[in-house]
Amino acid sequence: MQYSQINQPLTFERPLTTVDLAIFAVADELLQVLLVRRPDSEEEPFPGQWALPGGFVDVLLDEDLEQCAMRKLKEKTGADAPYLEQVGSWGNAARDPRGWSVTHVYLALLGRADGPAPGGNAADARWWPIEGMGVRERLAFDHRELLGAAILRLRNKVEYTSLPAFLMSSEFTLTELQHVYEIVLGRALEKKAFRTRILATDLVEVVPRMKEGRSRPAQLYRLKHRRKPVFFARAFSPRD
Amino acid sequence: MQYSQINQPLTFERPLTTVDLAIFAVADELLQVLLVRRPDSEEEPFPGQWALPGGFVDVLLDEDLEQCAMRKLKEKTGADAPYLEQVGSWGNAARDPRGWSVTHVYLALLGRADGPAPGGNAADARWWPIEGMGVRERLAFDHRELLGAAILRLRNKVEYTSLPAFLMSSEFTLTELQHVYEIVLGRALEKKAFRTRILATDLVEVVPRMKEGRSRPAQLYRLKHRRKPVFFARAFSPRD
């Protein structure tokens, strides 16, 4: 690059640049997050500890930050997520023992089909249930804080957007959707108000098929837009 | 650092890391943003063009990203802003000709006291009125996009938060506050609904003094919390 030798700022020491992912899915009636184990080598920071999946930006491989996040998401889950959003950046001298580093945290939501494997998980990657503002396990780096921020963002947005719809399988009933809202919010919602609200928006469309069970069949719906969330004018319940 | 020679990822080429600021204030009945001129040297990218104030993270000087943003804010305005929020990060190979770079965009709001100088501005820094999703001038780098994102964030949040309160002087009347809301939103609000809403929250408190003018004096108020915004349960007007 013609500028590299000329400009003084370019001689600044450059921070390490990483991307971390908070990948959420719902399973067993719980909101869960995908974590990976750090390598066991003593030459790595936080060996053997659980952490958000992520890693260094590869300036040769990655077109941009979001592509980098999508690449890492695909590496870990084998799937595209229907929803991916940047939560924010954390950069300081202390968060990584290898030096001043900046991480870019992305929140991803997986539908049930791509979500947690039904049975066991690999030893170095598994789903952890969210309890309060994090997981029970102690996390590497400042990932407890990063995860907390991702959970907060998700919970806040769920109050006035259709984000939980991205945690569903491709076809679902309104009762199932309400149930996922309740799991993420951690509180019950009123059935009539919920249904009125969802159907008043452009969020879902009827699938000409019913979900059969051991009682009255329920209408199946699917998303009208596979990735675009809907914003409601009011929160689900007042905040103050 | 003991890790530096050992770990393969650290041999990755590191992106350039910068912080850019979208500093807003209200003057002359308009929302304005502070821009600076790039140096005229041909050895710098985008010489002489207008840009968001910002620059490289200095890992020796800056404790963390937000401190870096605050440092640059103080350098440009001489003041602390009552409100500073991260908007997001933009990173790719093309945005800076000097190489793969990541910038971290912060939105700052200045109160009227710290806002635009009444008269002229320095030749290398001045306030530009916002028109639509940007300014009339062509900007350096991808700053048109960054500024657009900051404006969008501001406008969206103004619908359901008290952010415009940070654009006021320390004491203000409700009519003045409503006026600033209207400037940022670009539409008129209903007086009664506005006042009821503001007074229903914990946002302001009465100052035992009136603003005198050429008609009926108006009650003065000040913020209860100098930096913490209030969230409303509903948007100012429905979105769909």
Add this chain to the structure above:
DNA sequence: GTAATAGTGTCTATCAGACACTATGGT
């Protein structure tokens, strides 16, 4: 029929929108 779950009817409380009205200063 009974159990179970889907889905609706309807009343109430809240609050934004509209807009006319009153209040209080300067001149």
Add this chain to the structure above:
DNA sequence: ACCATAGTGTCTGATAGACACTATTAC
């Protein structure tokens, strides 16, 4: 008195919350 702006009263419409009610399946 009149103008200008501050501030209120009050009606209406939309919608969330509550909750009882009806609907439709399996057994």
